[in-house]
Amino acid sequence: MSLQVPRNGKVCVIGSGVAGLTFSYLLNQLRPDVHIDIYEKQERSGGWLNSHHREVNGSKVMLERGPRTLRGKSDGSIVMIDIMRRLGQLSQVQYVGKKSQANRQFLLNGQGRLVEVPKNWTQFAKFVMDPISGGLVRGMAHDLLHCKRLDRKTYEDESVGQLLARRFGSTEIGDRIISGIYHGIYAGDMNEMSSLHTGRRFVEDEMKYGSFVRGMFSGLGAKPSEILSGELMEYNRSIGGQTQHNWTEFARRVKQSAMLGFAGGLEQYPLALRAYLEKQQQVRLRLGQAVASVLPGTGQNVVVNGVHYDHVRSTLNPSAMAAIFPEIQGLQHGDFKSVSVYIMNVYVPGTNLIRDAIAGFGYLVPQRSSQGDGLLGVIFDSVVERNYLNWQTQLPRHQDDCTKMTLMVGGHYLNKGLHLDLHKCLGHVSNHLGVDLAAYNPVTQNLLARDGIPVFDVGFDKKAARVVEECTRLYAGHVTLGGVGFARGPGVPDVVMHELAAVLHA
The missing domain is CATH 3.50.50.60 (FAD/NAD(P)-binding domain)
Structure with a gap:
């Protein structure tokens, strides 16, 4: 309108x-x-968006208390970076390449170990050998054997949990894997979240192919489209003001970035x-x-x-x-309804406590792997910051040795009455990392982002x-x-x- x-x-x-x-x-x-x-x-x-700067041991330290990165593939990221260009802030833009260590993501399995989310077939083969993937192969077979296209006109909204259980024949894949993704994006319970609003890709694959697995294989090897959306082209004509060639190259470069920040x-x-x-x-x-x-x-x-x-x-x-x-x-x-999330920043100056084997953007905690503490996920801020490259110089920023991470706690667990113990959460994270964080006297700060995320329910x-x-x-x-x-x-x-x-x- x-x-x-x-x-x-x-x-x-x-x-x-x-x-x-x-x-x-x-x-x-x-x-x-x-x-x-x-x-x-x-x-x-x-x-x-709340980037808090505080002094620690005589040095300024930035602790993010909200979103901290942008997805390179999103049209909105292209618009935001261009607005920063127009405001004379392009020197502040930084990016992470798709092959960067910081572009690795992990899930916590039921045994308290971090398992890398696969990006290729070699990693997938390793992933299916881990207990976190229990029921994955069986579920994929069920999906293929019960191939049936949804009728777009008659489909009624259902929860993502219901949709996954119907396609895979059980709740295992949702509980062990997909629920972690919903914790990271929505701080929500996939068993309450709308499939039409939050699981549109799943619904579209079932409508088009009758199967999630067929939909996944149909996209293998396909190169991302370099054709810019009508809205991006109209933005540049009306506001951006770049030549078509420069605008296309600018947008392509943003899309080639795994993530961006300032x-x-x-x-x-x-x-x-x-x-x-x-x-x-x-x-x-x-x-x-x-x-x-x-x-x-x-x-x-x-x-x-x-x-x-x-x-x-x-x-x-x-x-x-x-x-x-x-x-x-x-x-x-x-x-x-909305959900509230506790943000707990943890900072240890002078030492890197995140070993290379698990260094990445961070990890998410699926519902099956929860230890009853309300932990949704952990972001390894210091890993991301070490891997940032300046947009203009393409050189890394200077980064002193440190450990910086953000715990996300609560979300839908708070709405269900869970009493949170942030100290217990930090102890569990120590176990996940294999290091006693308390022994390093970390600097911590907590913030409750009250009613920050809408509940996109059925x-x-x-x-x-x-x-x-x-x-x-x-x-x-x-x-x-x-x-x-x-x-x-x-x-x-x-x-x-x-x-x-x-x-x-x-």
Whole structure:
């Protein structure tokens, strides 16, 4: 749906996280005539991107308390890196190559050992010999023997756990392997997560091939498409401003990166956007000002905190919208939920405690491997940082010896009433790594990211569609919904593309 903003109109943006700031920046670029007010109830902007810098033994240390990398293959990553280029921040961009040590991922098996996720047939052969893959070969055979295409018109949403059990003939593969991936992406329980929203690739493979295994083999050897999406091409024509050749090469280089980040942490992106927006006469950033209500106005406008606007863009999670959108009944029944995640940063200066055999991006903990402590996964930040190359010089950054990691704890386990013991979690991680972390007196800091990730449960898409439809009807198209709850996926790049799509239709 297009934004209805007249010439020299007024737009209200609710939230100054990645979604709100990206939307505001892109709208300002495309429609510099529009007046933009950004409301943020916190005293800081950036949302869940939170790169904390603190002093340890006389040196500055960065500890990420939210997302820290971007997927190179995502269209949104291309847009973000280009925005940083336009803001004069390209020297801060860094990347990890696909063959880098930091691009290795691990899963924790039921015996407390880390097992590398395979990227080739040799690694796959080793993977199936580990207890973590119990039932994998049998499940793949079941999938092939019960090949049947889904009917796209009649398929009803189900949980990812149900979908996997149906295709593989048991819950083993889901419990031992796939549930770990859902911990890393959604901090969620795959037995509650919507197959249509979070397992779309599985559903599409069953619809097209009647089998997950056939779908997997169909993609082997296929080269990634170098054709850029229509949205990327339109972004460059309308905002980016590069020649077609330069834009194609720029995008190709981003896509060839396994992951990207910024020298000062991922929070550099919202900080750069904020610095730009604060210099624009048409933009006002209202930090510490919460929105009390959004009500239909008289005529072609919407009333926010008593001020009339031509358009309102909300970037809040659905679970946080009920209070300020009292007119939308679909938000008033508590149907939308979120999960909270404890972020525990661990830093040991002067020594590297992550041995080469397990050095990589980190590891995830499938539900079958859980030790009852609520641990979802661990990120090896120091491994990633040692493998970063500067975008412009393609040289590694200087990195002192250290061990830096982030524990992610809680998520759906918290929603089920689990009492967390972060000290116990750290002890379990010590066992996984084969080293007594406590003996090194690590610097630690904890942060609760409260209600940070929406629960994309079964039926979520229908619930969200009803809210969007009701919102459109009540506010005559003058309110649109963005942010992670209404984006195509949960990642930062997904959110960026959702905001870009809205602005391109302004």
